Amino acid sequence: MREDLLGNIARSFVPQIPLDRKRGVSSKKLKVVKSGTTIVALQYREGVVMAADRRTSWGRRIISQDTLKIESVATYTGVGCAGLVSDGQYIKSLLRQLNKTFYLKSGGIPLTVNGQANYIVDLLHTAYSYGFPFELEMIICGLNFYGEFKVFEIWEDGCLAEKSYGAVGSGTWDALYVLERRKKQINEGTLSEEEAISVAISAIYNSGEHDSGTSPVTAIVPALAKITSTGFEYIDEKTVRKIRHRVLRGERRND
Amino acid sequence: MTKILSLLRDFEMKKADVKRRLAKNFACFTRVGGVGYIITGGDEDFLMFQSINCVVMIIGHSSGEIQEGQRIVKTIASRFAALFSERDLHSAILGEYLTQYMKYDLEDKDNSRGLAVEFMIVDFLGRLTMIYFTGNSHSFNESDIDGKILVTGCYDQQYRRRVTSSVSKSFSSIKKPSKARLEKAQKSLKEDLGTEQISILVLEPVTTSNKSSAEIDVN
Numbered sequence: 001m002r003e004d005l006l007g008n009i010a011r012s013f014v015p016q017i018p019l020d021r022k023r024g025v026s027s028k029k030l031k032v033v034k035s036g037t038t039i040v041a042l043q044y045r046e047g048v049v050m051a052a053d054r055r056t057s058w059g060r061r062i063i064s065q066d067t068l069k070i071e072s073v074a075t076y077t078g079v080g081c082a083g084l085v086s087d088g089q090y091i092k093s094l095l096r097q098l099n100k101t102f103y104l105k106s107g108g109i110p111l112t113v114n115g116q117a118n119y120i121v122d123l124l125h126t127a128y129s130y131g132f133p134f135e136l137e138m139i140i141c142g143l144n145f146y147g148e149f150k151v152f153e154i155w156e157d158g159c160l161a162e163k164s165y166g167a168v169g170s171g172t173w174d175a176l177y178v179l180e181r182r183k184k185q186i187n188e189g190t191l192s193e194e195e196a197i198s199v200a201i202s203a204i205y206n207s208g209e210h211d212s213g214t215s216p217v218t219a220i221v222p223a224l225a226k227i228t229s230t231g232f233e234y235i236d237e238k239t240v241r242k243i244r245h246r247v248l249r250g251e252r253r254n255d
Numbered sequence: 256m257t258k259i260l261s262l263l264r265d266f267e268m269k270k271a272d273v274k275r276r277l278a279k280n281f282a283c284f285t286r287v288g289g290v291g292y293i294i295t296g297g298d299e300d301f302l303m304f305q306s307i308n309c310v311v312m313i314i315g316h317s318s319g320e321i322q323e324g325q326r327i328v329k330t331i332a333s334r335f336a337a338l339f340s341e342r343d344l345h346s347a348i349l350g351e352y353l354t355q356y357m358k359y360d361l362e363d364k365d366n367s368r369g370l371a372v373e374f375m376i377v378d379f380l381g382r383l384t385m386i387y388f389t390g391n392s393h394s395f396n397e398s399d400i401d402g403k404i405l406v407t408g409c410y411d412q413q414y415r416r417r418v419t420s421s422v423s424k425s426f427s428s429i430k431k432p433s434k435a436r437l438e439k440a441q442k443s444l445k446e447d448l449g450t451e452q453i454s455i456l457v458l459e460p461v462t463t464s465n466k467s468s469a470e471i472d473v474n
Contacts (some may be wrong), residue, residue: 025370102339102343104349105348106343106345106347106348107345107347107382107394109345109347109380111339112339112342112343112345114339114340114342115340115342116339116341117345118337118338118339118340119338119339122337122338144342145342146342175367250429
């Protein structure tokens with residue numbers, strides 16, 4: 001009984017999914033639905049920039065063209081989810097609850113981004129192995145209490161990858177094509193904020209050109225946010241429009 | 256009614272038994288000239304657990320019980336590291352689980368003897384947390400306790416007075432810790448308290464943001 005106290009450490013933070021009440025089915029029989037989205041994140045000199053298109057679609061139908069796919073779950077953590085909207089919303093609310101509980105329990109010290117990513121990976125992998133996978137891919141990034149910026153990619157089966165840049169959603173490959181051209185600078189952390197925003201917009205632009213699930217940057221201004229030592233902050237539309245204009249001019253010249 | 260009274264009597268007896276067993280085992284914290292010292296002593300030597308964020312000193316009546324205390328701390332630390340990350344194990348969180356465990360252990364009516372173990376946790380932010388065998392805990396900011404002496408264990412009141420006066424006498428003259436000075440303090444404590452088991456842990460002021468700089472100078 002006393003050992004149960006130690007066994008239930010996870011439950012004392014956030015409620016666990018009551019998987020034991022359901023009978024699992026083989027995950028091989030399940031087909032994960034992928035919805036169209038592109039979310040990218042990359043590190044730069046002063047922090048991390050996140051960018052996402054704004055289209056929500058259901059099959060071939062466009063539901064919305066002004067969805068905010070990047071959200072803050074704690075002062076220094078941003079999350080972007082691609083996939084089933086409800087799963088994404090559930091995970092984000094769980095992360096918010098987790099962060100608040102941890103903050104209170106630790107006496108004012110926030111949970112690290114690694115801690116949040118590990119927690120989500122554990123949850124996703126459990127759900128996946130029970131045959132009820134969450135239908136989402138996500139990027140979680142932010143600033144750790146110790147002063148390191150982190151970017152993590154997480155897939156629906158609970159796979160975790162730590163990177164200095166990442167992309168999820170149906171437009172991943174087109175976005176990665178752009179990001180990888182600036183790989184060296186991103187890894188070295190030498191990009192300025194403006195350059196990082198340009199690279200992110202460029203990545204979303206390239207995805208929008210080739211992926212029907214991603215809204216075209218030419219028509220719709222993507223959502224951008226940055227996480228710096230002052231916390232999570234959306235980049236105002238005026239700045240994004242200005243940089244988008246420059247990016248589009250450059251892309252047209254290349255064409 | 257009789258059953259409740261008998262339970263209460265058992266509980267009080269259990270408490271008294273643990274107090275008796277911890278009568279002459281202690282860990283005390285003092286801060287002189289901006290440097291913190293943890294001094295442990297008693298029948299058994301202490302055990303220490305060190306993680307990225309904090310240092311835990313475990314004192315107890317017997318080596319078996321001290322090891323049990325260390326096992327609890329290690330279990331919490333490993334489960335926590337698996338769920339979140341090693342860097343997320345802070346003194347407040349460790350303290351919360353330890354207080355729960357100790358309280359439950361003492362109130363467990365199927366367990367005839369309580370665990371005679373107490374903990375002293377110091378983290379890299381300079382927070383000192385003391386967990387008692389009852390499940391009670393106290394937290395302090397290291398900087399707020401200049402000149403004071405905080406003690407866990409040592410339930411023999413007369414012995415406690417001897418411990419505090421000896422620690423105060425031995426450490427008041429140490430302005431800067433050095434091996435020779437600490438050895439001298441250790442020797443004088445051994446003579447005053449009549450025990451061979453005196454260890455001193457020096458907590459140097461934190462210089463880097465991500466390390467708890469604790470080291471044992473004298474054992």
